[in-house]
Amino acid sequence: MENPHSKISPTAKIAAYWKSLSDIPFSKEIAVALQAEQTARQSLGDNIATMTIFSPLILEARYKAIDAAIMKRGAQHIIELACGLSPRGLQLAAAGIEYIGTDLPDILAETGPVINSIGWRQELPMQRIHFQAANVLDKAQLENAAGYFQGKSFDICNEGLLMYLNASEKKIMAENIRALLAASGGCWITTDIMFPDIRKQLFAALTGSRKELYTSVLGNISEQVGRNITANDFEDEAAAIFFYEAAGFDIEKIPFYDGSYPLSTLHLVPAGVQEWALEILTQASTWILRPKQ
Numbered sequence: 447m448e449n450p451h452s453k454i455s456p457t458a459k460i461a462a463y464w465k466s467l468s469d470i471p472f473s474k475e476i477a478v479a480l481q482a483e484q485t486a487r488q489s490l491g492d493n494i495a496t497m498t499i500f501s502p503l504i505l506e507a508r509y510k511a512i513d514a515a516i517m518k519r520g521a522q523h524i525i526e527l528a529c530g531l532s533p534r535g536l537q538l539a540a541a542g543i544e545y546i547g548t549d550l551p552d553i554l555a556e557t558g559p560v561i562n563s564i565g566w567r568q569e570l571p572m573q574r575i576h577f578q579a580a581n582v583l584d585k586a587q588l589e590n591a592a593g594y595f596q597g598k599s600f601d602i603c604n605e606g607l608l609m610y611l612n613a614s615e616k617k618i619m620a621e622n623i624r625a626l627l628a629a630s631g632g633c634w635i636t637t638d639i640m641f642p643d644i645r646k647q648l649f650a651a652l653t654g655s656r657k658e659l660y661t662s663v664l665g666n667i668s669e670q671v672g673r674n675i676t677a678n679d680f681e682d683e684a685a686a687i688f689f690y691e692a693a694g695f696d697i698e699k700i701p702f703y704d705g706s707y708p709l710s711t712l713h714l715v716p717a718g719v720q721e722w723a724l725e726i727l728t729q730a731s732t733w734i735l736r737p738k739q
Contacts, residue, residue, distance in 0.1 A: 458530035459485035472533035523600035608638035702730035
């Protein structure tokens with residue numbers, strides 16, 4: 447590997463803190479148990495107030511967009527890649543859906559017991575939740591995770607992962623997922639396929655020092671994880687479509703935000719740009735990728 451992906455772990459706690467400011471089920475319990483706010487404050491310092499303008503809204507919308515696609519699909523078996531501190535397993539288990547969360551071993555060693563403990567305390571059907579160490583670039587490890595479903599059809603989802611992968615790594619990941627889904631008959635649901643123009647539009651609502659601060663923080667995160675997260679965006683939507691069609695997928699896109707679910711962190715965005723921020727979220731897409739027949 448060009449850079450150890452385990453460096454990404456602290457950013458999962460920052461994301462967990464943003465989610466804990468929302469009404470996403472179990473997000474507060476997970477953030478408290480793993481001291482996510484402390485990590486966010488240590489990493490962001492005085493910048494945390496400015497980052498709170500948009501980050502919780504984006505993270506909440508990203509999470510709920512995947513949930514909406516899962517429910518639209520009527521999926522009963524889900525594998526979440528790079529699950530980190532995601533409360534999705536608890537939420538899906540409560541809804542009667544079987545879930546496998548995969549991530550790097552050192553991340554799961556910390557997060558798995560915490561999530562299991564919360565689930566048992568909440569008296570959730572924990573037999574529906576499984577965790578399996580797997581790197582998305584290792585096909586055999588992903589096959590081991592899928593083995594839990596014993597040949598049943600399943601869907602795969604992920605959020606917040608592709609920004610850390612360069613083009614060659616994205617290609618390997620896509621090949622691995624296509625091979626799994628070709629046998630499963632399921633699809634791949636992701637909100638990670640982003641383009642510089644969307645990021646620029648979000649920045650446009652920030653003026654002066656706030657814009658510079660956001661740019662600086664993204665640079666600091668890139669330095670911490672050893673990966674240029676903004677450079678890993680696709681050039682534009684056409685480039686992303688070409689990439690995934692060439693990787694053997696049929697593509698369906700649905701709006702990132704369509705008004706069908708509430709956004710509890712919208713109040714953190716200044717009133718004068720709330721409507722504009724929602725418009726930007728509707729322009730982004732959740733991608734549903736199916737292996738070509």
